[in-house]
Amino acid sequence: MHAIAIENPGSDYRLVLREAEIPQPGARQVLIKVAAAGLNRADLLQARGKYPPPAGASAILGMEVAGVITAVGEDCTLFKVGDAVCALLPGGGYAEYAVADVRCTLPVPAGVTLVQAASLPEAYFTVWTNLFDTGRLQSGEIVLIHGGSSGIGTAAIQLCAAFGCTVLTTASGPEKVARCLQLGAAHAIDYSKDDFVEAVQRFTNGHGADVILDMVGADYISRNFEAAAIKGRIVNIAFQKGAVAEVDFAPMLQKRLTLAATTLRGRSIAEKGLIRDAVQEQVWPHLAAGGIQPVIDATFPLAEAGAAHARMREGSHIGKIVLTV
Ligand SMILES: NC(=O)c1ccc[n+]([C@@H]2O[C@H](COP(=O)([O-])OP(=O)(O)OC[C@H]3O[C@@H](n4cnc5c(N)ncnc54)[C@H](OP(=O)(O)O)[C@@H]3O)[C@@H](O)[C@H]2O)c1
Numbered sequence: 001m002h003a004i005a006i007e008n009p010g011s012d013y014r015l016v017l018r019e020a021e022i023p024q025p026g027a028r029q030v031l032i033k034v035a036a037a038g039l040n041r042a043d044l045l046q047a048r049g050k051y052p053p054p055a056g057a058s059a060i061l062g063m064e065v066a067g068v069i070t071a072v073g074e075d076c077t078l079f080k081v082g083d084a085v086c087a088l089l090p091g092g093g094y095a096e097y098a099v100a101d102v103r104c105t106l107p108v109p110a111g112v113t114l115v116q117a118a119s120l121p122e123a124y125f126t127v128w129t130n131l132f133d134t135g136r137l138q139s140g141e142i143v144l145i146h147g148g149s150s151g152i153g154t155a156a157i158q159l160c161a162a163f164g165c166t167v168l169t170t171a172s173g174p175e176k177v178a179r180c181l182q183l184g185a186a187h188a189i190d191y192s193k194d195d196f197v198e199a200v201q202r203f204t205n206g207h208g209a210d211v212i213l214d215m216v217g218a219d220y221i222s223r224n225f226e227a228a229a230i231k232g233r234i235v236n237i238a239f240q241k242g243a244v245a246e247v248d249f250a251p252m253l254q255k256r257l258t259l260a261a262t263t264l265r266g267r268s269i270a271e272k273g274l275i276r277d278a279v280q281e282q283v284w285p286h287l288a289a290g291g292i293q294p295v296i297d298a299t300f301p302l303a304e305a306g307a308a309h310a311r312m313r314e315g316s317h318i319g320k321i322v323l324t325v
Contacts, residue, residue, distance in 0.1 A: 003060050003095035004305045009049040015061075015094075015306040023058065023092065023099040025073035030100055032085060036118035036299070037093040038064040039308055039321040040151065041238075042265070047309065053091040054266055061305075062093020063265065065100070066108060066117035067325075076102055084108040088121040088272060090265060094305055096325055103273030106280055109287040116294035119320035123155035124283050126237060126264050127213075129275045131156065132163075132282075134260050135211040135233045139164035144200055144209035144227060146216050148188060149176035151320040152237070154295040156213055157183045162286050168203060170196050179318050183295070200227040208232060208255075218242035221259075225251035236261040295319030 003020040006013050025031045043061045045051035053059060066086035069079055079085060079102060086108055087100035108117040131137045143160045147153040148169030160167045161184030169180045170191040180188040189199040200209055208229035214220055217239030224234045225248075232255060252259065264272070286292040297317040300308040302325045312321055 001096035002302065004062075004302065006047050006061065009047060011048055013047040013049075015047065015309060017303045020060065020095060022097045025071055025076075025099050027074040028076055028102050029073040030069045030076060030079055030085070030087075030102060030105060031071040032065055032067040032087060032098050032100055033070045034065045034093065034096055034098050034325045035067040035114040036065065036325060037062045037095075037098075037302070037323045038118045038120075038122060038151075039312055039323065040064070040122050041240075041312065043094075044309055044313060057090035058092030058098075060092045060095050062091060062095065062098070062323075063089050064118060064121040065089060065093045065098050066114040066120075067098075070097070078102045079105060079107075084114065084117075086114075086117040086121055088125055088264075088276070094302065094323060096302075101269050101272075103269050104276055106276060106284065109284050111290065112287055112294065115299055115322050115324060116296060118322050119151070119294045119296055120155075120287070122264070123151050123320065124159070124279050125272070125275050126152055127156045127159055128279050128283060129264065130235045130237055130262060131160065131211060131213055132278075133275075134262055135213070135235045137163070137165060137211045137233075141210035142166045142168065142204055142207065142229065144196075144212040144224075145169045145185075146196075146212070146214045146220065147171070148180040148183075148185060149318045150215070151295075152213075152215065153180070154183055154319045155292075157185050158292045159283060159286070161185070162291050168200055168209060176318060179295075197223050197226045204229075211235070213237065215239075216241045218245050221245050221247050222251075225249075225255070225257060228255060228257055231256050231258075233258045233260070237263070297321050299324050301325075
């Protein structure tokens with residue numbers, strides 16, 4: 001099969017199309033003929049040699065795909081050959097075939113194309129587990145989502161709005177701000193010109209955000225404390241601006257805040273399976289009904305994975321970038 005290989009891993013990496021062995025499904029696994037693979041920012045880190053795949057995972061990039069099942073392993077009763085599915089993978093998505101554990105595999109929601117389906121697993125697993133499990137977000141609460149125009153952010157805005165939360169978000173520039181409002185944000189803050197702490201406090205009449213999803217870190221760690229409501233929950237999923245910061249923790253005591261940080265990729269299959277079940281039950285009906293719509297920024301043929309990475313690196317994308325196979 002054709003798959004993408006990383007040539008010269010490091011800051012000047014190149015992505016090239018190479019021949020690779022078709023992987024074989026083991027017990028409780030399915031083999032997917034990949035139609036599309038979602039891009040994630042972590043793929044850029046991995047290609048630079050900074051985010052190795054978990055032990056036992058494929059060295060090929062790609063943490064999510066959609067396609068059609070062509071073979072099933074032992075003990076696989078949930079799916080059969082011919083089913084259209086999407087799946088969260090520990091790696092191996094930038095290829096013509098990929099193996100997925102059934103506990104990380106979902107049927108393609110009704111009315112959703114395979115390109116759209118490839119954009120769903122990483123974003124919705126991440127958003128569900130961080131906001132609704134770890135963050136204990138409830139309907140009617142106020143949520144602040146940083147990086148509103150990102151793949152993660154565009155999913156989070158829609159899901160939180162669908163669950164009856166008031167969504168505040170940050171993004172840079174008028175085009176991204178406008179798109180976040182279209183997706184259901186009640187207020188989108190252009191962080192390149194406005195102070196998000198002041199904007200959140202003003203918009204909420206001093207209540208603050210009950211839950212904050214952060215992927216920025218650095219000075220945002222302290223500023224999130226200021227933007228949070230009493231008993232607020234803050235969840236960090238990345239530290240793009242920096243993981244080292246000088247932080248005054250006193251507001252955590254005064255406001256009785258919770259600060260958490262998590263990653264998805266290294267979790268056990270059993271834990272991912274529980275998230276999968278919740279996503280299928282809680283998110284999939286909204287996709288099938290059209291209340292939540294996948295936000296696709298651009299598609300690139302598999303052979304042009306390098307150009308897809310360049311688009312993400314440059315940073316003007318809104319939503320997800322997808323490779324077509
Ligand atoms: N922990 C986990 O399990 C997990 C799972 C999935 C993703 N993630 C992380 O979540 C982040 C989003 O992933 P993605 O694939 O959706 O990436 P993406 O589409 O490339 O989005 C990156 C976002 O980060 C924002 N950003 C970057 N630097 C910033 C800064 N200095 N200040 C404010 N905003 C900044 C960008 O906002 P502007 O464009 O407006 O500047 C953009 O919205 C990535 O860091 C990824 O690694 C973590």
